[in-house]
Amino acid sequence: MDSKEKKQKDALSRRDFIKTTAVAGAAVGAFSLFPGNAEAIPVPKKWDKTADVVIVGTGYSGLAAAIVSRQLGMKVLILEKMPVAGGNSVIAHGGANAADPVRQKRQGIEDSTDLHFKHTMEGGDNINDPEKVRYFVDHALDDAVNYLERLGVKWPEKVVRGYGSLWERTHYPGTYTDPKGQLWKMGAANVRAQLDELERIGQPILLNHEVTGLVREKPLEGRVLGVEVKSKGRKMYFKARRGVILASGGFGANIAWVTMLDRRLAETGTTNHPGATGECIKFAQDIGADTLHMDYIQAIPLNDVKPPYKASFFLIASEEVRKASASMPYRIFVNKEGKRFVNESDRRDVIKQAVLAQPLFEPLPAVTAGTIEELEAKLGLPKDSLAATVKEYNAACDAKKDSLFDKHPTVLVPLRTGPFTANSRAMQRHHTMGGLRVQGTTGEVIDRWGKPIPGLFAAGEVSGGTHGANRLGHNATVDCLVFGQLCARTVAKQKPVG
Ligand SMILES: Cc1cc2nc3c(=O)[nH]c(=O)nc-3n(C[C@H](O)[C@H](O)[C@H](O)COP(=O)(O)OP(=O)(O)OC[C@H]3O[C@@H](n4cnc5c(N)ncnc54)[C@H](O)[C@@H]3O)c2cc1C
Structure with a gap:
């Protein structure tokens, strides 16, 4: 390809590229970042800790999974590799889309879960997983907007048209006043309200605990039994009697992966926190998991640009x-x-x-x-x-x-x-729409042969399927909260092992 052709191809949007390439739909759907590694982690002779559910990540999806897991009576281990909780969620703007009969009616805005479904599918070029999107829109109001409200987050009376949301259904910005009287705003409000709830019920979070692999009965067969963890230079194994929930976020800060998938983004900065590196996607692939839509990477002009980056x-x-x-x-x-x-x-x-x-x-x-x-x-x-x-x-x-x-x-x-x-x-690298392939109404991670991997679940930006080719602005907060809770509900139904 000469440089003129290269420029022309770069000028095509992903959407146009799909439309003009006959096999693209199938090729994109089948894309895997890594082919999968047969060097699975052997089942340890002794486990360092055991719980019903091990949750990896403390953003919206991990925190929501933890709260609902505890409500369902499960013993929970929640792990975070960074020294602070919150991932991208705590620095996010925290807007949430949901058809809201009360607020929208007051503003005379026509809306419904069907319309939210239609916009999400069309906005994603209809390559989204329709079953997952249906679950998402049907639970958006109660499991995201009202869920946060129940934890003390206050939404403005008026909904707005958020950036790229394509309709007036964005609840934004949320605020939260903690028990000490401190005011939190936007994403930090949504995270703080959930952290306070976990503190209230006495659920600790293990910070500086990095998951370095998944333990499965056999490399590509059997049940996921737990995780390998590194903390303070020590390697440990934590057992999940009912399931592991990956809530470990996207890979917007992983410049090597992003550049490999969309090289136009090589020179851009990112809105993401430094821990958004996506390694849990690879760990799941190592034990057979499938991925989808990995090369749909959203960039938005969210923050002021500072050198060495240039402005557009x-x-x-x-x-x-x-x-x-x-x-x-x-x-x-x-x-x-x-x-x-x-x-x-x-x-x-x-x-x-x-x-x-x-x-x-x-x-x-x-x-x-x-x-x-x-x-x-x-x-x-x-x-x-x-x-x-x-x-x-x-x-x-x-x-x-x-x-x-x-x-x-x-x-x-x-x-x-x-x-x-x-x-x-x-433009700044912002959101990775692809990720692990999951079953849309259970959160089970699907393997490369189309079967659920027993004991492995994923929610939030680590997973794909909700947003398709293009995420509607302010659909991510909801995606994380809805599917974090769904995973917890599914895990609670699993028969515990040993
Ligand atoms: C600046 C910004 C603004 C945004 N604003 C909005 C908005 O207004 N509306 C909207 O809908 N979306 C918004 N988004 C997108 C949305 O906020 C994110 O998609 C969402 O927060 C992701 O949540 P999550 O739970 O999937 O992951 P995260 O919040 O990123 O949490 C994942 C956590 O897992 C941890 N982790 C990763 N790997 C490991 C490992 N190996 N071991 C242990 N822990 C690990 C990470 O350190 C991180 O803390 C915004 C994003 C950004 C960056």
Whole structure:
């Protein structure tokens, strides 16, 4: 392939690539990062600890699995390799999509679980697992939004259209006040509320405990019996009498894997915490597990860019915009020519494609100005470029019609009142939509021959199937909470071993 062809292929979105490649659907579905390693860990003669369920990871999915496991009377070991709990969940924005008859009705928004299903499937190019998506939408309100509310999280009265969520069903941002009176916001609120619940019921979390492999009766047969763990240089074995739940998150911080799967992301930073390295996917593959959709990697322009990374565009807001919502679709994206280049309320993969095509520039620290002309000068944009863009955009807001990019009317908010702000943004590796293949209504991990692996379950970003080719923004919080709880319920039904 010459360099021109390479550029052309890069310019195709994943979606277009699938559509134009006859065998792509099957090839992507069958993709495995590792072929599987027959060097399984031998069953230890002695186990260091035993519980009904061993949960790996302390993000939304692991914490929800732990809480429900305890409610169902199981003895729980919850392991975290990092020195702090929370993974990506604690640094996340924590928005949650669910059809919500109370809030949405008040706002006159039409919605239903069927519509959430339709949007999630279509947004994922219909390669999602429909059975899993059905379970997901049917449990989104009670097992995510209301579940957190029961633990003390407060959601705003109004739902919004989150970045890439494609509908007004995002509960965002949540807040939580802990028993000492400290206020927590967004993802940290969702995590803190669950950690406090575990503390209340006396459930410890084993920090600095890294799972280094899974123990199965035979390399590719029989039941998963437990995990190999490393802590303070010591190797240990923890037995799971009913099941192991992998809730170990995605691999957005694993630059080697991401680059291998989507090399356009090699030069980008990440929004992820350093522990999002995905090794548990490989451990499961080592004992026969299948994966799906591993090469669908979501990038979003979430945080301000700092050197050595370059910026692709400025995120611009006015006073009206900040009042409307903290969410990105309400802002405008402007390139270094001072022009809009994308529908800011579009699908995340479409925006990724558009942003990756913009010329790069050195990022600036956050800039504030009293007028648009002053902002334009401070950003070093061509004279009158931003002023013309904003004039045209404000007219589109007044007319409730964006003839340039067809931005959704509900997020057309004008830029008339200062102070105006600009932030340097670029794509950052954010979410890995693929992962372990699981059965959508039980959470059992499926092997490469299509059978459940007895004793092994997975929930959250370590697993695939919910989001397909493109995750709707704010579907992940719900995915983790719903399937973390589902795994716990399934594990509780397993017959305990030895
Ligand atoms: C900055 C940011 C903002 C986001 N905002 C939103 C949002 O507003 N709405 C939304 O829907 N989604 C959002 N997401 C995505 C969503 O938050 C994540 O998909 C979700 O938090 C993942 O939860 P999890 O439980 O699967 O994994 P994590 O929260 O990442 O937890 C996994 C844990 O497992 C641990 N672990 C990994 N491997 C091992 C091992 N070998 N041994 C022991 N422990 C291990 C990790 O250290 C980690 O603590 C955001 C993500 C980020 C990064």
